[in-house]
Amino acid sequence: MAKAKVAVLKTQPETVVEDYGKLLRMADYDKCLDMEKKICLKINVSWQIFYPGCSTTPWQLEGVIRTLLEDGVPKENLYGCHNRTVVVDGKIGEINNKQKQIVVGKYGLENVHLQPEKLSEFQQLIQRGEWVRYEPKGEMLTLNDVFPDGIVIPKRFFDENILHLPTVKTHVFTTMTGAMKNAFGALLHHERHWAHATIHETLVDLLTIQKEIFSGLFAVMDGTFVGDGAGPRAMVPYEKDLILASGDMVAIDAVAAHMMGFDPLSLDFIRLAHERGLGCGNFKDIEIVGEDISKVNWRFRSTDNFASRGQKMIYHGLLKPFEKMLLRTPIVPWSYLASRTYYDGIWYPFVGKKRVQRMMDTKWGRLFQEIA
Numbered sequence: 595m596a597k598a599k600v601a602v603l604k605t606q607p608e609t610v611v612e613d614y615g616k617l618l619r620m621a622d623y624d625k626c627l628d629m630e631k632k633i634c635l636k637i638n639v640s641w642q643i644f645y646p647g648c649s650t651t652p653w654q655l656e657g658v659i660r661t662l663l664e665d666g667v668p669k670e671n672l673y674g675c676h677n678r679t680v681v682v683d684g685k686i687g688e689i690n691n692k693q694k695q696i697v698v699g700k701y702g703l704e705n706v707h708l709q710p711e712k713l714s715e716f717q718q719l720i721q722r723g724e725w726v727r728y729e730p731k732g733e734m735l736t737l738n739d740v741f742p743d744g745i746v747i748p749k750r751f752f753d754e755n756i757l758h759l760p761t762v763k764t765h766v767f768t769t770m771t772g773a774m775k776n777a778f779g780a781l782l783h784h785e786r787h788w789a790h791a792t793i794h795e796t797l798v799d800l801l802t803i804q805k806e807i808f809s810g811l812f813a814v815m816d817g818t819f820v821g822d823g824a825g826p827r828a829m830v831p832y833e834k835d836l837i838l839a840s841g842d843m844v845a846i847d848a849v850a851a852h853m854m855g856f857d858p859l860s861l862d863f864i865r866l867a868h869e870r871g872l873g874c875g876n877f878k879d880i881e882i883v884g885e886d887i888s889k890v891n892w893r894f895r896s897t898d899n900f901a902s903r904g905q906k907m908i909y910h911g912l913l914k915p916f917e918k919m920l921l922r923t924p925i926v927p928w929s930y931l932a933s934r935t936y937y938d939g940i941w942y943p944f945v946g947k948k949r950v951q952r953m954m955d956t957k958w959g960r961l962f963q964e965i966a
Contacts, residue, residue, distance in 0.1 A: 598845035598874035602838050602885040605818065607653075607961040610837070614657020615664065617839045618814065620883050626841030627810035629667060633755040634675045635659070635697075636780045640763075642687035643942060644962070646831035646953040647821030650759040652692040652965050654816040654837070658757065659701050669703060677779035678709035679786075681933040692965050708748055709783060716783065724749055725783065732802040735795035735866070740788050747781045747803070755810040756780065758843070762836070762850050763821035763829060764894055766902035767793045769861050770854055771826060772847040773813035773840075774801055791909040794862035801843055801872045813846050814839045817853075818958050822894040824902060827937050828946065831953050834892070836885065844873025845880045852877045853887055854894040900936060 601621035605613040627633060635658065638650045655674075662672060674697035676684040684707060688694040697703045709716055719725045727744040730737075737745050758776040765771035767790060777800040778786060778793075789796040804811055817836035821829030836853070840846035844867045848858035858864045858875050868875030882888075898906070907914075953959045 597879065597881045598840070598842040599881045599883060600838060600840040600842070600845050600849045601883050602836060602849065602887055604835055604885055605837050606835065607957050610653045610818065610961075611657045611660060614654065614814070614837060615661040617837050617884070618658065618661050621812075621839040621841065623661075623812050623839065623841065624665065626812045627755045627757070629665075631753060631755055631809045632671045632673070633662065633667065633757055634673060634751065634780075635703075636675050636756055636758045636776055637688065637693055637697075638758075638760050638776055638779070639676060639682060639684050639687035639691060639693070640826035641937070642683040642690055643938065643946075644690045644692075645827065645829075645942075645946060645950060646819035646959070646962075647761055647763050647829055648826055649687065649691045650693060650761065651816045651818060651962075652696050653818070653961065654759055654761075654814060655693055656696045656700070658759065658814050659696070659703070663701070669701070672701075673704035673706050674698075675780065676705075676707045678707065679779060681937075692962065695966065706750075708780075720746065728803065728807070730799070730803050731806055734799045734802070736789070736792040737796060737799040740792065740796070745803075746783055747807070751781070752807050753809055755812070756804065756808050758811075758813040760813065760815050761819070761821070762815055762817035762834070762838075762854070764823060764825035764854065764896040766824055766896065766898055766905075768797070768863060769856060769896040770847070770851050770894075772815055772850050773843040774798075774847050774863055774867065776813070777801065777804055777843075790905070794866060797863040798866045798870065798872065801867055802870075804843075805872065810841075811843060812839070812841050813843055815846055815850060817850070819953065820854075820892075822854075822892070824897045824899040828899045828941055831949060832892075833953075833956050833958055836887075842873045842880075844868055844875045848875045848877050849880060849882065849887070853890045853892060855891045856894070899941070 726749045760772045760776045774797045815838040851858040864875040
């Protein structure tokens with residue numbers, strides 16, 4: 595088996611789009627994807643509000659699109675892909691994060707939202723066969739228990755490629771989040787929050803499924819803005835000027851975890867995937883091309899806030915006996931309202947907005963403001 599390879603480059607606003615081209619080619623992206631088939635660009639929107647380090651950056655998206663087009667991928671074989679989530683509005687988020695302007699406005703690509711606004715309309719997608727039940731060939735650690743009525747995934751994904759576009763950031767449930775977590779929104783439907791109690795096992799199951807259904811997998815991770823603390827929303831953003839790419843979802847997450855200051859194999863989802871042969875999670879066994887980041891340690895910490903403590907009480911704490919009642923019955927909208935109220939109505943105006951304003955005075959903040 596070939597050694598896992600992760601490409602890492604230092605970049606700057608003046609050259610970042612071109613640097614993404616160098617990055618993809620250093621990571622041998624064309625050997626990881628079936629270049630004759632469609633490529634799903636799985637865009638990350640972790641918040642409909644623009645918050646540095648939180649969601650796919652416009653220069654990350656443009657750098658990837660331009661590289662693929664330059665290397666001969668037909669425009670009709672590329673499409674931007676968004677998932678619906680119960681607490682984040684992807685259609686607003688893709689505009690606030692200046693993603694739609696790049697995908698549709700600049701390059702004219704198809705832009706797909708996998709799920710409709712109304713949950714009732716999701717049943718119509720199933721009836722029309724746009725979402726289908728899938729029986730994985732590999733052993734599932736948790737998803738068969740989480741979804742006893744069957745695992746349902748988008749039909750369009752079969753025999754396509756997927757190219758994940760995460761950012762380097764911490765996460766309240768998984769310590770850090772990257773390429774493996776990006777599939778959480780792509781493959782699972784609007785009730786994916788049911789899987790938070792066993793999130794590590796879920797990410798491993800999703801990687802197993804991806805390897806079965808996709809023609810190729812690749813990930814491009816932006817670390818120009820990064821996030822520390824109670825991610826993916828209530829983070830402290832920093833500039834780190836690094837970009838990463840790999841065809842190994844486990845390895846790229848392991849390298850990002852290492853740079854943040856975490857032992858990759860101490861993170862359950864990386865360890866479990868590594869043990870199951872889904873990728874390489876041992877930092878010492880990964881071939882890193884480009885920057886020498888062996889001694890990089892940002893000393894990040896995954897912390898909690900008021901909202902995440904409440905969530906963890908439901909998934910793992912005192913409220914565990916009431917989990918199904920709180921999250922799988924008609925009273926579930928209370929949780930969406932609580933999350934939106936806390937993050938959008940309280941945390942952002944009083945804490946987050948000042949952090950964003952501070953980052954807008956940086957070189958990457960100025961670049962973001964320049965993008966029309």
